[in-house]
Amino acid sequence: MDKTYDALLLVSFGGPESLGEIKPFLERITEGKNIPSDRLEEIVKRYETVGGVSPLNANIRDIKKKLEIEIKSRDIDIPIFIGHRNVEPLIADTVNEMRASGVTRCLAWFSSPYSSYSSCRQYTENIENACSQIGSGAPQIEQIRRHHDHPGLIEPAADCLRSAVENIPSETRSEVVLLFSAHSLPVSMAETCRYEAEINEAALLIANKIDPDKRLRREIVWQSRSGSPSTPWLEPDINDKLEQLASEGVKAVAVSPIGFPIENFEILWDLDFEASNKASSLGMSFSRADTVNNDSRFISMIADLLCERINAPTLSAANLGALSISPGKCERDCCPNE
Numbered sequence: 001m002d003k004t005y006d007a008l009l010l011v012s013f014g015g016p017e018s019l020g021e022i023k024p025f026l027e028r029i030t031e032g033k034n035i036p037s038d039r040l041e042e043i044v045k046r047y048e049t050v051g052g053v054s055p056l057n058a059n060i061r062d063i064k065k066k067l068e069i070e071i072k073s074r075d076i077d078i079p080i081f082i083g084h085r086n087v088e089p090l091i092a093d094t095v096n097e098m099r100a101s102g103v104t105r106c107l108a109w110f111s112s113p114y115s116s117y118s119s120c121r122q123y124t125e126n127i128e129n130a131c132s133q134i135g136s137g138a139p140q141i142e143q144i145r146r147h148h149d150h151p152g153l154i155e156p157a158a159d160c161l162r163s164a165v166e167n168i169p170s171e172t173r174s175e176v177v178l179l180f181s182a183h184s185l186p187v188s189m190a191e192t193c194r195y196e197a198e199i200n201e202a203a204l205l206i207a208n209k210i211d212p213d214k215r216l217r218r219e220i221v222w223q224s225r226s227g228s229p230s231t232p233w234l235e236p237d238i239n240d241k242l243e244q245l246a247s248e249g250v251k252a253v254a255v256s257p258i259g260f261p262i263e264n265f266e267i268l269w270d271l272d273f274e275a276s277n278k279a280s281s282l283g284m285s286f287s288r289a290d291t292v293n294n295d296s297r298f299i300s301m302i303a304d305l306l307c308e309r310i311n312a313p314t315l316s317a318a319n320l321g322a323l324s325i326s327p328g329k330c331e332r333d334c335c336p337n338e
Contacts, residue, residue: 004105004310005078005105005106005107005309005310006078006079006102006103006104006105006106007078007079007080007081007098007101007103007105007106007107007139008067008071008078008079008080008081008106008107008108008109008306009080009081009082009083009094009098009106009107009108009109009127009141010060010063010064010067010080010081010082010083010108010109010111011082011083011084011085011091011108011109011110011111011123011126011127012056012057012060012082012084012085012110012111012262013056013084013085013086013111013264014054014056014057014084014085014086014087015053015054015055015056015057015086015087015264015265016047016052016053016054016087017053017054017057017058017087018052018053019047019048019052021087022044022047022048022052023040023044025086025087026040026043026044027040028086028087029085029086046269047265047269049269049273050265050268050269050272050273051268054264054265054268055263055264055265055268056111056262056263056264056265057084057087059262059263059264059293060082060084060111060262061082062293062294063262063293063298063299063302064080064082066296066299067080067299067302067303068080070299070300070302070303071303071306074303074307074312074313076303076306076307076310076312079101079103081094081097081098081106082094083095083127085122085123085126091123091126091127091130092126092129092130092133095127095130095131095134095138095139095141096130096134098139099134099137099138099139103139104139104140105139105140105141105142106139106140106141106142107141107142107143107144107306107309108123108127108141108142108143108144109143109144109302109305109306110123110143110144111261111262112259112260112261113146113147113148113150113153113198113261114146114148114182114194114195114198114199114259115146115148115193115194115195115198115326115334115335116185116189116190116193116195116335117189117192117193117335117336117337118185118189119183119195120143120146120330120335121330121334121335121336121337122337123143124143124330127141142309142328142329143328143329143330144305144306144308144309144328145305145308145325145326145327145328146198146326147301147305147319147326148198148199148201148202148321148323149198149201149202149205149319149320149321149323150301150304150305150316150317150318150319150320151297151301151316151317151320152297152298152299152300152301152302152304152316153202153261153292153298153301154202154205154206154209154320155209155297156292156295156297156298157202157206157256157258157261157289157292158205158206158209158210159295160256160289160290160291160292160295161178161206161210161254161256161289162210163289163290164254164255164256164287164288164289164290165178165210165254165287167254167287168252168254168285168287169252169285172251172252172285173252174215175216175250175251175252176216176252176253176254176285176287177216177217177218177219177245177250177252177253177254178207178210178211178216178217178218178219178253178254178256179219179220179221179238179241179253179254179255179256180199180202180203180206180207180218180219180220180221180255180256180258181221181222181223181238181255181256181257181258181259181270181271181275182199182220182222182223182257182258182259182260183222183223183224183259183260183266184222184223184224184225184233184234184235184237185233185234186227186231186232186233187232187233187234188231188232189336189337190234192335192336193334193335194323194326195335196234197323198323199220199258199259200220201321201322201323202258202321203218203220203256203258204218205320205321206256206258219241219245221236221237221238221241221255222234222235222236222237222238223237223238223259223266223270223271223275224266224270225237238255238270238271238275239274239275239278242275242278242279242282242284243278243282245284246282246283246284250284251283251284251285252284252285252286252287253279253284253285253286253287254287254288254289255271255275255286255287255288255289256289257271257288257289257291260291261291261292261293261298262291262293263290263291263293267288267291271288272288275288276288297316300315300316301316303315304316304318308328309328
């Protein structure tokens, strides 16, 4: 094995794991944004409605355990660390831990496979800030490439959506509409990166695997919008699309949370609660596909992305789509915070 990397860092947004962690978490992610207190209380109630716990952190820990087994089976012997943007263990604390452990050069895998400021570049900035605080003793940390069309994401996502379609009542299954949902972005931000194009391509690849004859209608929808109502964001919102489909006589939808490979609060609230209830009120069957984080192919994908960087054998193709493969190191001017 190439010894130039001596650790792997798993990086995610993070989420609260108890009712007491909700407010500190929200205060961290809204710091400097002048969010009204009543708006924060509204979001607190949302978390409480779905149990007060985001499943994201536990899923990242589970990925770490499975990935440790996977890379060991490939004769790769390096430690794996976890760092979150908004909850413990925070990225800065983990970078400090790596320095204390003697890590000198590390690869970082980001939990979102898509290119945008918030899903990629901001994490890079978080890591750079953490390293700058440490100074000359900080480990060198390089990101693993974006991977929206990797077989380890697309194939399990297709299987999950296929199962969701099969859960639709048989009398409406042949007319089900496939919805592919991802986190919305401000239009100005989306115009400076490949995020929307990558979401579209991932959705197309998944849809073509479960519906190669293109008999089922496919739609891209967006969720989790925030910020000023006057700022244009990617549309349509999933709830608006559900209303439109119901007005057209659509009786069933199957939703793939393609923008979120790992189960998190946004899925629990926006899809399982809000969108599901909206569909029910409109008399529509609603079936949400599972996320792919528990699939062995997803774990193998992360190991493959590591192997790409250390010139070790990989187990699957690098990509399935027509967009060029994202570079291993992003340019300094990519995905600006517009």
